[in-house]
Amino acid sequence: MGKSTNIVWHEQSILKEDRRKQNGHNSFVLWFTGLSGSGKSTLANALAARLYHESVRNYVLDGDNIRHGLNKDLGFSDEDRTENIRRIGEVAKLFVDSGQVVLTAFISPFKADRELVRNLLEDKEFIEVYVKCPIETCEERDPKGLYQKARQGVIKEFTGISSPYEEPENPEIIVESHLNSIEESVEKIISYLKEHQLI
Numbered sequence: 001m002g003k004s005t006n007i008v009w010h011e012q013s014i015l016k017e018d019r020r021k022q023n024g025h026n027s028f029v030l031w032f033t034g035l036s037g038s039g040k041s042t043l044a045n046a047l048a049a050r051l052y053h054e055s056v057r058n059y060v061l062d063g064d065n066i067r068h069g070l071n072k073d074l075g076f077s078d079e080d081r082t083e084n085i086r087r088i089g090e091v092a093k094l095f096v097d098s099g100q101v102v103l104t105a106f107i108s109p110f111k112a113d114r115e116l117v118r119n120l121l122e123d124k125e126f127i128e129v130y131v132k133c134p135i136e137t138c139e140e141r142d143p144k145g146l147y148q149k150a151r152q153g154v155i156k157e158f159t160g161i162s163s164p165y166e167e168p169e170n171p172e173i174i175v176e177s178h179l180n181s182i183e184e185s186v187e188k189i190i191s192y193l194k195e196h197q198l199i
Contacts, residue, residue, distance in 0.1 A: 019099025026198045027096045032105045034131030037138035039177040040105040046182045058101040076157045089117035109165040128171040135160045137178045
């Protein structure tokens with residue numbers, strides 16, 4: 001339960017539907033989840049560029065970037081990971097209310113946390129994109145050198161090594177980043193969005 005008291009929700013003068021109409025497209029969250037090194041941020045940013053060129057207003061929320069500001073007070077315990085995702089969910093909801101598409105690139109290892117965000121939003125506003133990639137491939141890539149540090153015990157509570165990753169059971173989209181190129185993955189997501197008349 002929240003700690004704020006004596007507050008009242010203030011209704012907006014411009015509705016989400018009005019902003020969507022002005023923008024010429026729906027607003028929703030593309031929630032990229034997967035192991036570190038699976039390619040979430042790379043794919044989200046490539047898709048953002050494609051959407052921009054198709055005049056779809058969008059913004060990328062990246063896990064590392066958010067931890068430099070909004071969530072810099074959080075660590076990587078299970079509790080802090082849950083709070084990290086809760087905050088991102090609330091921010092993502094604001095973007096959806098503003099009529100934009102928000103692309104979130106977070107490991108978000110726990111099913112319950114991802115479901116919590118899904119439940120914050122309305123039908124067809126949460127699209128889970130599972131960036132599936134074997135841990136061996138992620139570890140070979142290791143763009144930030146994190147797996148090596150985790151194996152050495154330097155990093156505690158590292159997803160896939162010393163902390164669990166719970167795979168999505170029914171994601172809207174599965175992208176296998178070890179099998180498909182970024183371009184192919186972007187096309188797959190764009191096709192889904194157009195097929196479901198989201199853009």
